[in-house]
Amino acid sequence: MIRPFLIAALALAAPAASQAAVLAAARTLPVGTVIAAGDLRAIDGDRPGLSDPAEAIGLQTRVTIYEGRPLHANLLQAPRLINRNQIVRLSFQHGPLRIDTQGRAMSDGAAGDVVRVMNLDSRSTVTARVLPDGSLLVAD
Structure with a gap:
């Protein structure tokens, strides 16, 4: 007898739980856009997000997100500080020795990613960690 009561109570509570506010794009966000507070709006809906x-402000879009579409973690990434083929400052440090x-x-x-970099002087390829200022530090 208690069981039908619980089922009815859960059925009444379920729509409220599924109507939670999720974040959506306030405008179309092209690939590579770093999300600011003005780029977001809350929407009610049963879609996840x-x-x-x-969880979204300060991250960069991986794909174009159209206005009104819910935001998902897999659509966002840490902002890219360096781009492929970009000329960067490359540093090697070991104790007091530093070579730039x-x-x-x-x-x-x-920031924090390990990428391959070609040293322009020697034409050799090394792996380096991206620092928060956009420079690269060669891994020991």
Whole structure:
């Protein structure tokens, strides 16, 4: 007898739970757009998506997100600081020794990513970590 009551209570509560506000694009966001607060709006709907603006603000779109479409974590990435074929500052540091030169990035990279870089002086390829300022530090 308690079981039908529970089923009825859950059925009444289910629509409210599925109507939670999710974040959607306030305008069409092209590939590579770094999301700001003005790019987001809350919508009611039964579609899944991000609900906390802190999960999206400051991230970059991986694909074009059209106005009104819900935001999902797999559509966003950390902002890219370097682009493929970009000339970058390449540094090697070991103890007090520091060598700086120029390199050409072989791929895109965000802060903390490890990317391949061609040293323009020696034409050799090395792996380096992207630093928050956009420079690269050769991995030991």
